[in-house]
Amino acid sequence: MLTRLIVYFAYFLKASRRYQSAKLFFYNLLENPDSRLKSYFDVVMICLVMVSVFLLIHEVNNPLSESEVLFEHCVISVFIAEYLLRGWLYSDNHKIILEHYEKAEYLNVPFRLNRVARIILAKKIEYVFTPLALIDLLAILPSYRPLRVLRVFLIFRLFKLFRYFNSIKLFANVLASRRFELVTLGIFLGFLVFIGSTGIYLFENPANGGQVHNLFEAFYWAIVTVATVGYGDISPQTTGGRIVAMALILVGLGVLSFLVSIIVGAFNEEMDELRENSTYAELNRFDSFIIICGFGRVGQHIARQLEKDRLHFVIIDTRESNVLKAKRLGYLVIHEDASKNGVIQNAGINNGATAVICTTGDDVINVYITLTSRHLNPDIRIISRANNQDNVKKLYQAGASNVIQPFEIAGMVVAEYIGQPVAFEAILGIIREESHTIMETLCVHPGSFVEGMSIAEIGFEQRKLMLIGIISANPEHHTHKNSYPIKNQHFYFNPEPYFVLRDSDLLVVIGREYAIGYFRDQIEKSRLKSGRQR
Amino acid sequence: MKRIAVFGYSVMSLEAMSRLNQEQYSIVFIAKDDAEAALVAEKGFDTKVIDFRNDDELRSIGIGADVDTLFCFYPRDFDNVFLTISARAIDKNITIVAIVDDPESAEKLLAAGANKIIDPYEICGRKTHEMLTKPDITNILDNTVFGRYDLNMAQIEIPEGSCLENTKTSELKLNEKHNLILIGVVDRELGEQLHFAIGEKEHCLDAGDVLVVMGPAREIKAFKKEVEPCGD
Numbered sequence: 001m002l003t004r005l006i007v008y009f010a011y012f013l014k015a016s017r018r019y020q021s022a023k024l025f026f027y028n029l030l031e032n033p034d035s036r037l038k039s040y041f042d043v044v045m046i047c048l049v050m051v052s053v054f055l056l057i058h059e060v061n062n063p064l065s066e067s068e069v070l071f072e073h074c075v076i077s078v079f080i081a082e083y084l085l086r087g088w089l090y091s092d093n094h095k096i097i098l099e100h101y102e103k104a105e106y107l108n109v110p111f112r113l114n115r116v117a118r119i120i121l122a123k124k125i126e127y128v129f130t131p132l133a134l135i136d137l138l139a140i141l142p143s144y145r146p147l148r149v150l151r152v153f154l155i156f157r158l159f160k161l162f163r164y165f166n167s168i169k170l171f172a173n174v175l176a177s178r179r180f181e182l183v184t185l186g187i188f189l190g191f192l193v194f195i196g197s198t199g200i201y202l203f204e205n206p207a208n209g210g211q212v213h214n215l216f217e218a219f220y221w222a223i224v225t226v227a228t229v230g231y232g233d234i235s236p237q238t239t240g241g242r243i244v245a246m247a248l249i250l251v252g253l254g255v256l257s258f259l260v261s262i263i264v265g266a267f268n269e270e271m272d273e274l275r276e277n278s279t280y281a282e283l284n285r286f287d288s289f290i291i292i293c294g295f296g297r298v299g300q301h302i303a304r305q306l307e308k309d310r311l312h313f314v315i316i317d318t319r320e321s322n323v324l325k326a327k328r329l330g331y332l333v334i335h336e337d338a339s340k341n342g343v344i345q346n347a348g349i350n351n352g353a354t355a356v357i358c359t360t361g362d363d364v365i366n367v368y369i370t371l372t373s374r375h376l377n378p379d380i381r382i383i384s385r386a387n388n389q390d391n392v393k394k395l396y397q398a399g400a401s402n403v404i405q406p407f408e409i410a411g412m413v414v415a416e417y418i419g420q421p422v423a424f425e426a427i428l429g430i431i432r433e434e435s436h437t438i439m440e441t442l443c444v445h446p447g448s449f450v451e452g453m454s455i456a457e458i459g460f461e462q463r464k465l466m467l468i469g470i471i472s473a474n475p476e477h478h479t480h481k482n483s484y485p486i487k488n489q490h491f492y493f494n495p496e497p498y499f500v501l502r503d504s505d506l507l508v509v510i511g512r513e514y515a516i517g518y519f520r521d522q523i524e525k526s527r528l529k530s531g532r533q534r
Numbered sequence: 535m536k537r538i539a540v541f542g543y544s545v546m547s548l549e550a551m552s553r554l555n556q557e558q559y560s561i562v563f564i565a566k567d568d569a570e571a572a573l574v575a576e577k578g579f580d581t582k583v584i585d586f587r588n589d590d591e592l593r594s595i596g597i598g599a600d601v602d603t604l605f606c607f608y609p610r611d612f613d614n615v616f617l618t619i620s621a622r623a624i625d626k627n628i629t630i631v632a633i634v635d636d637p638e639s640a641e642k643l644l645a646a647g648a649n650k651i652i653d654p655y656e657i658c659g660r661k662t663h664e665m666l667t668k669p670d671i672t673n674i675l676d677n678t679v680f681g682r683y684d685l686n687m688a689q690i691e692i693p694e695g696s697c698l699e700n701t702k703t704s705e706l707k708l709n710e711k712h713n714l715i716l717i718g719v720v721d722r723e724l725g726e727q728l729h730f731a732i733g734e735k736e737h738c739l740d741a742g743d744v745l746v747v748m749g750p751a752r753e754i755k756a757f758k759k760e761v762e763p764c765g766d
Contacts, residue, residue, distance in 0.1 A: 290666065301659020302666075309667060355666055359658075383662055389545065402665050406658035411549025413657055414631055417650055418538070418554065418603060423689045423746045426718055426728045427675065437730045441670045466732050468715055468748065471670055482713065482750070484685060486673050493685060494709050494749065506670055510717070511732050 003113045007101050010094035026085050034284060042164035045082075048075055049160050076143045079160075083136045090127040093120050135159045170274060178266045185262065189226070189255055196222035196248045203240035210237050226252035272335070279314065279332050283348050286312040291353050293338035293369050294360030295322040298385060298406060302357060303331055314347055339368045341376065349373060355381040358400075363391040367398045374399025430510065439510045441471065442520055446503035449526035456497035463519055465511040469493040472505040535560055537600050541586060541617055542607035543570050546633065546654060550605065551579055564595060586617050589624065598624040606632035606648070611639035615646050622647030687717070687748045688758075694741040696761050703737045712757050714749035 013019050028035040052075045055068060064072070097116055104111035127133055138156040162168050175182065201218035204210025211234050212218050221234045225248045236242045283289060289312035292299050299315065303326070306313050315326045316338040326333040336343040338358075349356065356373045358366040363386055370384045384400040386392045387407075395403045416424040430439045444450050450458060460467045470477075473489045482493040491508075492499070501507075509516060538554065540547050541564045551561050562580045565571035571581040584591040595601065604621050606614040614632045621628055632648040634640045640651045664672045692698055698706075708714040718730045721737045728746065729735060737743070745761075747754060 297655035298658045298662070301656050302662050305659065305663035306666075309663075311667075357662055357666070359662070381666075383665055385658065385662075402669075404658055404662055404665070405545075406654045407545035408549045409661055410633065410652050410654035410657050411546040411551075412553055414546070414550040414605065414652055415553035417631065417652075418536075418629075419558075420687065420689045422720055422728060422744050423687045423717070426730075426746055427687065429728075437732065439668075439671050441668070464732050466715065466717070466730070469674070471674075491674055494713055494715050508671065508674060510730060515732070 010097040013094040091123040199244040298359040358384040370398040445527040447530040540605040547607040618646040720744040
């Protein structure tokens with residue numbers, strides 16, 4: 001009966017939306033390294049730990065006031081709640097129960113509750129004995145009055161900080177990666193200390209006129225000497241003792257430098273990866289960004305423009321010198337080969353990236369990156385550079401949305417400059433937004449006041465705007481003249497006064513920034529108003 | 535007819551040459567050897583082979599005489615600087631357009647006497663950026679200013695004795711009469727600056743003023759005819 005009830009309850013939990021979302025919330029709060037919630041939680045916990053440790057230090061000399069005691073209780077309850085929640089998150093009991101139950105059903109053997117209970121218990125005990133959980137427990141326990149003896153363990157509260165500081169974790173990871181070297185060195189050091197302490201004890205015991213009374217003092221002296229600290233409270237008096245000291249100091253110097261070099265080496269090796277990880281983490285925080293593959297001359301210009309626009313972007317380049325340059329400019333950069341699937345995926349092609357720009361100097365690589373990106377994300381915008389006219393078609397085939405040809409464009413610009421300098425400078429000024437007059441597109445939102453109005457009714461002249469044309473995919477407009485196909489839309493140049501605007505048409509206007517801004521605001525406002533009325 | 539001399543063989547020089555209207559400009563390509571000359575001649579351009587380091591040979595192709603514009607499109611910056619200095623020394627009034635590889639060389643080229651510096655990488659970077667931030671506008675401009683379709687942007691100078699003299703800009707009504715859009719006016723009374731026709735100020739047209747218009751090529755042609763002196 002009880003078994004059936006428990007299995008039923010497990011199914012209930014599995015199906016319960018609320019239970020799942022609660023668990024997900026706490027997972028995000030406590031464990032999920034990518035969640036923003038966790039970083040806030042960590043900061044709060046760090047503050048709590050610091051304040052509570054400060055209180056403990058304060059308590060050494062002064063009795064605590066009532067409010068301080070209350071605060072201490074609060075801190076402890078938060079710690080306990082955190083400890084229990086982590087235990088809860090550590091494993092999914094209902095899943096274990098159901099897994100075993102379904103297995104038993106399938107094999108037609110009786111379902112034994114006590115075996116499952118044992119497995120669950122084993123899991124939870126496993127949690128209790130993980131190092132971080134032990135630290136958590138030790139940070140809580142001493143607060144229980146009968147266990148006041150354990151006060152020393154209050155220092156474990158500081159160790160609790162491990163949980164919340166990523167850099168400490170990183171340090172631990174770096175050390176862990178050099179486990180073999182460190183263990184070897186540790187064994188050697190232990191051996192050295194052992195020889196040193198027995199040697200000094202033999203030479204320097206009081207019977208020989210020395211100061212070393214027992215093996216512990218010998219051990220203490222050996223450690224102090226090997227570490228090149230040398231307090232001098234115990235110093236060898238006999239010749240034999242001094243020889244031991246000299247040898248120990250020299251070898252100690254070697255061991256110390258070896259230790260430092262191991263740690264430094266490990267850090268150097270891990271540093272690049274760490275830096276890249278921090279790049280990825282930063283990218284994760286952006287809602288939208290652009291991936292620039294290749295930080296050559298073109299890439300640099302694009303990056304500068306995007307920076308001016310305050311748009312986020314990340315650079316991927318294989319060349320060391322380019323990566324260094326990007327770093328010096330303070331850009332996010334990944335030193336990898338963008339043609340690899342993993343690299344561009346990690347950079348977030350499916351996770352916030354809005355466009356990929358391939359601007360390497362090699363068309364072969366550009367085609368490859370374009371193909372890779374298109375394969376990974378069928379909807380993303382890809383702008384690719386073609387250095388050779390023949391490759392434009394291939395880039396479009398590979399899936400580029402737009403292809404840019406640097407030398408062709410430059411040639412075009414020169415021709416325009418020679419032929420029609422005034423017109424050319426005017427249009428460049430508009431594009432670059434150097435003057436206050438800009439060219440913009442305004443969308444006719446459904447429900448806004450301009451929808452269904454004719455051009456004459458809107459009165460662009462009174463609004464101090466110049467209407468160049470209308471971009472629209474609406475088949476209703478096909479009867480108008482002056483239409484130019486652009487991709488799957490049409491551009492209607494100089495529309496007649498009776499041209500009636502339909503929703504999602506784009507108005508292309510030239511005008512002062514604020515005139516355009518004001519008109520856009522009016523459109524937006526009228527749309528919101530009509531939306532509310534509905 | 536303007537005469538243009540193009541130095542240096544590259545994709546860019548070919549593109550620039552093919553975009554310039556052969557009816558309005560006489561273009562001569564200066565090759566460094568016969569093979570290069572043959573390659574360009576195949577595309578239908580006049581070519582000459584000279585050593586640009588020699589002033590006499592530069593004079594022989596008409597610099598200092600009938601060449602109005604010089605394109606320095608050598609891939610190496612110091613060649614361009616040298617050519618610019620030589621040409622500027624021969625002719626004070628020649629228009630020199632030079633490309634630059636290293637941005638640092640831009641100042642040197644300007645100091646050497648170039649009128650316009652083109653950085654292909656910069657232009658490409660800007661273009662990519664425009665495509666990213668304003669795809670619609672870029673598309674339209676590609677099709678108009680950089681004339682892939684029939685839509686064009688043109689500047690029209692008002693000649694002496696034109697029927698448009700003393701006309702007000704608001705009376706032009708180009709969009710109704712000619713299917714053209716008046717983008718802006720350079721009013722010589724107010725300087726060289728272009729004033730956009732966004733209903734801010736009324737300009738009275740005089741000879742020498744420049745209209746910048748946008749529209750289909752044939753409409754522009756028709757309008758140009760109308761601007762010409764009435765008496766003819």
